[in-house]
Amino acid sequence: MSEKKTIKIKSDSKTEDKSKEIEPEETTSDEQIINDEEDSIKTLEAKFEAKEKEAEETYDRLLRLSAEFENYKKRSSREIEEFRKFANQSLIKEMLSVVDNLELAMNSTNSHKAIDKDLLQGLEMTHREILKVFEKFNVKPIDAKGQPFDPTFHEAVMQEETDDYAKNTVINEMQRGYMIHDRLLRPSMVVVAKPKNNKVSENPDSND
Numbered sequence: 001m002s003e004k005k006t007i008k009i010k011s012d013s014k015t016e017d018k019s020k021e022i023e024p025e026e027t028t029s030d031e032q033i034i035n036d037e038e039d040s041i042k043t044l045e046a047k048f049e050a051k052e053k054e055a056e057e058t059y060d061r062l063l064r065l066s067a068e069f070e071n072y073k074k075r076s077s078r079e080i081e082e083f084r085k086f087a088n089q090s091l092i093k094e095m096l097s098v099v100d101n102l103e104l105a106m107n108s109t110n111s112h113k114a115i116d117k118d119l120l121q122g123l124e125m126t127h128r129e130i131l132k133v134f135e136k137f138n139v140k141p142i143d144a145k146g147q148p149f150d151p152t153f154h155e156a157v158m159q160e161e162t163d164d165y166a167k168n169t170v171i172n173e174m175q176r177g178y179m180i181h182d183r184l185l186r187p188s189m190v191v192v193a194k195p196k197n198n199k200v201s202e203n204p205d206s207n208d
Contacts, residue, residue, distance in 0.1 A: 085181050088137055095130065096178060096186060102127045103176070134178075142177035144170045144188040153177060155187040165193035 106123050134140070142153050149156060149168045157174055165171050170190040177188030 085138070086183065089180055089183075089185065092134065092137060092139055092180065093185060095134075099127065099130055100175065102130070137180065139178055139180045139185065142179060142188050144177060144190050145173050146170065149190070149192050153179075153184060153187055154190045154192075156192045157189050159192050159194045161196045162193050163196055167193060167195055169193045 102123055106120065106127065109120050109123070144154055146165075147170050148166075149170055154170060154177070160171060162171060169192070170188075171193045172191035173188055174191065175186075175189035178185040
């Protein structure tokens, strides 16, 4: 009779241990995923708001700088224009005495019939040429005679009693005043009218 053989299958203990160590993976819950996504969105929104605020502040600074620069340009333009308008003011003011002397000479020669006519014409021509130069730089004489006294443009040197003019009217011009553009270059030196005192003092003790 044949003998029965018993076959033993040895199990690998290492394989069994490994199978025991493997645990099922933990799965993340849907709620946790939603919370993580909300946190990420909030973080992005905060960053976006911060960048938006920074951009607004930068834009505001740019607007202020632009406005300041425009104001600077306008101010510089006004200053340059002002300088051009009045650059020759000092020189012209010195020339006024020359005009005064010419006018004084012409007025004094009018009372002398024997004066050289060529000399008088020369004075008048020189006077006209200087006034043309004044007009070129927008220098004009002040029309004072017959006008109400204005301390802005007139300087009263004396008062004269008269009934021919209203009170505080300029009746004579001692020295002509001038304007350069809209600025007073020199005031007019004038004589101002004041009413005569026609009242006669009465003595109550006097006998008829």
